[in-house]
Amino acid sequence: MSVPFITVEGPIGVGKTTLSKAIAEAQQFHQLREIVDENPFLNKFYDDIAEWSFQTEMYFLCNRYKQLGDIQKKYLSNEQPVVADYHVFKNLIFAQRTLPAEEYKKYEEIYHILTRDKPAPNVIIYLHASLDTLMKRIEMRGRDFEKKIDPAYLQQLSADYEVFISNFEAAHPDIPVLRFNGDEIDFVNDAGDLQFILSKVDETIRKGAKQ
Ligand SMILES: Nc1ncnc2c1ncn2[C@@H]1O[C@H](COP(=O)(O)OP(=O)(O)OP(=O)(O)O)[C@@H](O)[C@H]1O
Numbered sequence: 001m002s003v004p005f006i007t008v009e010g011p012i013g014v015g016k017t018t019l020s021k022a023i024a025e026a027q028q029f030h031q032l033r034e035i036v037d038e039n040p041f042l043n044k045f046y047d048d049i050a051e052w053s054f055q056t057e058m059y060f061l062c063n064r065y066k067q068l069g070d071i072q073k074k075y076l077s078n079e080q081p082v083v084a085d086y087h088v089f090k091n092l093i094f095a096q097r098t099l100p101a102e103e104y105k106k107y108e109e110i111y112h113i114l115t116r117d118k119p120a121p122n123v124i125i126y127l128h129a130s131l132d133t134l135m136k137r138i139e140m141r142g143r144d145f146e147k148k149i150d151p152a153y154l155q156q157l158s159a160d161y162e163v164f165i166s167n168f169e170a171a172h173p174d175i176p177v178l179r180f181n182g183d184e185i186d187f188v189n190d191a192g193d194l195q196f197i198l199s200k201v202d203e204t205i206r207k208g209a210k211q
Pocket residue numbers: 010011012013014015016017018019034085137138140141182185186187188189
């Protein structure tokens with residue numbers, strides 16, 4: 001395996017940023033964090049998804065394009081491992097759900113143009129959890145604009161993630177996907193659970209290094 005590039009994926013509020021921070025600290029990897037508070041469209045998006053989806057999806061895509069270019073230049077090309085709280089494919093999961101079909105087609109073309117030469121992770125961690133757990137965590141985190149999230153939207157996204165990840169695994173058998181159920185494993189309050197995840201990640205990196 002080349003230099004470790006781990007991405008943590010899963011629906012809103014499942015714990016991606018929290019887990020990627022824990023991995024970064026434990027392994028001394030650089031942590032790449034998604035831009036949230038600076039996003040000028042997100043608040044409006046949750047008020048009216050149909051009205052603001054195109055601007056929102058394009059904004060996320062452009063930001064991720066820039067961030068992936070930056071980590072390639074500053075870290076991965078210098079053999080410095082990175083753990084990110086998203087895989088760039090999340091653009092497609094959200095955009096397919098929020099954009100009308102015609103706009104999605106254009107968006108998908110732009111997505112492929114922008115991402116084809118960007119670094120791809122060699123380990124993916126997929127976190128999933130019940131709607132109840134996601135809602136509780138989003139509420140606990142307390143971002144104002146997320147108070148407007150419709151549970152049906154969240155449920156739909158969780159289902160979209162399941163389908164996307166299964167298709168991804170079938171299409172990319174060479175990229176290990178480690179799945180963890182956030183209802184059963186609590187890497188925030190249980191040091192043993194965190195250790196379990198860290199050892200699985202470590203094992204996967206070591207296995208990759210031997211290939
Ligand atoms: N395993 C866990 N047990 C208890 N609380 C958790 C757990 N994971 C995350 N949390 C809490 O849930 C909230 C959401 O976590 P976090 O911000 O890491 O989610 P996220 O997946 O990165 O969200 P987003 O999709 O919005 O980027 C935070 O307040 C965090 O402390």
